[in-house]
Amino acid sequence: MRTTLTIALLFTAVVALCSFIKQKAKPRNPGTPVAFVVPKGWPAIKYNLDSNGLTKEGIALGRRLFYDGRLSKDGQFPCASCHQPFAAMANFDHNLSHGFDNQFTTRNAPSLANLAWQTAFHWDGGINHLDAQPLAPITAPNEMAEDIGTLLAKLKKDSLYPSLFRAAFGSKIINTQRMTRALSQFLLTMVSANSKYDKVMRGEDSFILPQKLGYEIFKLKCAACHPEPFFTDFSYRNNGLTLDPVLKDYGRMRITGNSSDSLKFKVPSLRNVYVTYPYMHDGRLTGLYDVLEHYNKKMVVGPTTDSLLQNKIPLSNFEKGQLVAFLVALTDTSFTKDPRFSQPPGVPSSLFCAPGHHLR
Amino acid sequence: MWGLKTKLMVLQALLLLALGSPAQKSKKESPILNNITISFENKVGGQLLDMDSVYQNAFGEAFTVTQFKYYISNISFNDAAGKEAKIPDTYFLINQQDSAGKSITISTPLSVITGINFLIGIDSIKNVSGVQTGVLDPLNGMFWTWSTGYIMAKLEAVSPVSKAPQSRVTYHIGGFTAPYNAVKKISLPLGSLLQLHPANISRISISADINKWFSGASDIRIADHNFCMNPGSLSNAIAANYAAMFSIQSISLSK
Numbered sequence: 001m002r003t004t005l006t007i008a009l010l011f012t013a014v015v016a017l018c019s020f021i022k023q024k025a026k027p028r029n030p031g032t033p034v035a036f037v038v039p040k041g042w043p044a045i046k047y048n049l050d051s052n053g054l055t056k057e058g059i060a061l062g063r064r065l066f067y068d069g070r071l072s073k074d075g076q077f078p079c080a081s082c083h084q085p086f087a088a089m090a091n092f093d094h095n096l097s098h099g100f101d102n103q104f105t106t107r108n109a110p111s112l113a114n115l116a117w118q119t120a121f122h123w124d125g126g127i128n129h130l131d132a133q134p135l136a137p138i139t140a141p142n143e144m145a146e147d148i149g150t151l152l153a154k155l156k157k158d159s160l161y162p163s164l165f166r167a168a169f170g171s172k173i174i175n176t177q178r179m180t181r182a183l184s185q186f187l188l189t190m191v192s193a194n195s196k197y198d199k200v201m202r203g204e205d206s207f208i209l210p211q212k213l214g215y216e217i218f219k220l221k222c223a224a225c226h227p228e229p230f231f232t233d234f235s236y237r238n239n240g241l242t243l244d245p246v247l248k249d250y251g252r253m254r255i256t257g258n259s260s261d262s263l264k265f266k267v268p269s270l271r272n273v274y275v276t277y278p279y280m281h282d283g284r285l286t287g288l289y290d291v292l293e294h295y296n297k298k299m300v301v302g303p304t305t306d307s308l309l310q311n312k313i314p315l316s317n318f319e320k321g322q323l324v325a326f327l328v329a330l331t332d333t334s335f336t337k338d339p340r341f342s343q344p345p346g347v348p349s350s351l352f353c354a355p356g357h358h359l360r
Numbered sequence: 361m362w363g364l365k366t367k368l369m370v371l372q373a374l375l376l377l378a379l380g381s382p383a384q385k386s387k388k389e390s391p392i393l394n395n396i397t398i399s400f401e402n403k404v405g406g407q408l409l410d411m412d413s414v415y416q417n418a419f420g421e422a423f424t425v426t427q428f429k430y431y432i433s434n435i436s437f438n439d440a441a442g443k444e445a446k447i448p449d450t451y452f453l454i455n456q457q458d459s460a461g462k463s464i465t466i467s468t469p470l471s472v473i474t475g476i477n478f479l480i481g482i483d484s485i486k487n488v489s490g491v492q493t494g495v496l497d498p499l500n501g502m503f504w505t506w507s508t509g510y511i512m513a514k515l516e517a518v519s520p521v522s523k524a525p526q527s528r529v530t531y532h533i534g535g536f537t538a539p540y541n542a543v544k545k546i547s548l549p550l551g552s553l554l555q556l557h558p559a560n561i562s563r564i565s566i567s568a569d570i571n572k573w574f575s576g577a578s579d580i581r582i583a584d585h586n587f588c589m590n591p592g593s594l595s596n597a598i599a600a601n602y603a604a605m606f607s608i609q610s611i612s613l614s615k
Contacts, residue, residue, distance in 0.1 A: 051489075051490070052490075122506075126506055126507040126508065127506075127507075127508050128487075128488050128508040128509075129488065129489065129490040129491075129508060130490070131490035131491045132490055132491055132498075132505070132508045135491070135498055135503075135505040136505040136506050138505075139505050140505075140506070147499075148498060148499040149499045152499065175493055175497060176491050176493075176497050176498050176499055177490075177491040177492060177493050177497070180490070180491045181490075181491070254507070254590075255507050257540060257590070257591065257592045257593075
């Protein structure tokens with residue numbers, strides 16, 4: 001009697017536990033799981049991997065889509081036309097990028113590093129989820145100019161994509177959600193955490209004197225808006241750039257409808273800043289010295305200019321030199337040269353993805 | 361003997377714990393479900409909407425509708441006691457140009473209903489959770505790609521008083537966060553008890569009057585406002601107006 005009861009109790013406990021675990025289990029993507037590695041000392045990522053776990057197949061599909069010109073109306077503008085590996089996934093030497101029918105984009109293409117920690121995208125923060133982000137450039141008439149339905153029809157007709165979607169998501173179904181989730185998987189792998197600065201922080205390297213001095217100046221004069229380890233606090237601020245009369249871009253105000261957000265833009269990360277020139281939301285400043293001179297003297301204090309910039313940021317020529325030395329140490333060549341982010345084999349080569357090659 | 365009694369009680373408790381959720385689940389699934397078809401009849405004033413006809417709003421402004429779409433979601437029914445019973449995962453896109461897209465069939469364990477509630481628009485959770493499928497797929501043209509969020513309702517028309525190119529009227533209404541939240545909860549009492557039965561099909565016909573977009577809480581004259589394409593005070597005002605466009609037209613029960 002006693003033994004039977006104990007066994008019954010044990011069995012019931014196991015059943016209870018199993019049903020509890022079963023309730024907690026979430027659907028996973030099929031395929032070969034890929035672990036997301038958070039660099040030492042960094043916070044947990046913001047992207048929810050529970051609904052879109054990384055797999056080898058999902059990442060490969062996302063990479064292919066990222067380089068495929070057919071995501072654009074005329075086939076000429078893959079994501080990679082404005083986001084190039086050697087420019088840390090920004091657009092090399094372009095203040096504004098080129099899109100469909102010889103049109104300019106209205107903003108400078110940002111670097112795509114460390115998106116897993118971001119909760120809002122675009123210079124104005126208008127996009128609230130990484131999965132929804134690609135739909136903006138894909139459908140913008142001056143960028144990729146494509147209709148989502150037409151684009152999905154192109155992918156469905158392709159000889160390869162149906163099987164790639166099956167490998168990544170379990171069936172041949174191709175829809176907007178799967179396409180954007182695959183792109184997210186690829187984008188999430190773009191982690192930049194191996195610059196000289198990171199090596200110094202890990203005790204594997206040491207700064208040369210100008211970098212060391214620059215780091216001290218940086219912590220004193222720049223880090224309030226560009227804190228480590230992301231070198232941005234992801235906030236929206238007016239840093240004293242006047243309204244461009246042609247672009248008429250009021251930034252964050254377009255999203256919130258609040259006049260106190262006029263001319264505020266997202267504080268960009270400074271990781272790989274040396275290779276992501278030109279700078280600012282419209283690429284109006286060409287080099288790092290132009291940026292420092294903007295904060296030192298040229299910026300204009302207006303009604304919504306950030307409280308930290310009311311007196312600008314006075315910088316001596318010496319300080320500027322040391323700061324630039326430090327900023328260069330944020331360049332992560334293991335990121336810019338990572339073969340995982342390069343054009344995958346089998347995707348038709350695009351002129352636009354070659355270093356220094358001008359569009360058209 | 362006392363120890364055995366305790367053990368039995370523990371066993372009973374654990375059994376309840378183990379089987380509690382599946383038992384509840386099967387209890388929820390086991391009752392007979394009754395089907396209700398809810399159809400939406402789009403109108404202008406008292407007339408059925410016809411895309412070729414010219415109508416007039418309360419200000420005497422003429423217009424011809426070229427597109428009329430809206431989301432109906434989070435449907436619930438009031439039971440005999442007036443208590444709301446939610447129907448999970450209910451998202452529908454009512455599209456004037458899609459003849460199959462104007463009626464919804466849903467199941468409920470309720471046997472008597474006294475009212476219907478729904479959102480015109482999409483709840484905030486679905487607006488912040490990435491890219492969805494089905495009627496919520498962004499390819500349905502009811503999604504802002506530049507400022508993430510669903511277009512809750514869309515009315516496009518042409519009107520001689522519109523100052524926009526081609527005399528167009530474009531009202532894309534959305535926004536899901538304060539202060540620009542266009543999601544409206546609609547509650548429509550049936551006015552009587554509707555007895556449901558598994559052998560019958562119960563039908564609730566709801567009419568939606570486009571003229572309510574222009575007047576009600578605020579006057580929206582086409583001459584003043586020919587477009588609204590982002591969350592904001594105009595979008596709020598139009599949503600507050602159209603929240604009054606629905607009314608129960610008929611209730612029927614057929615074998």
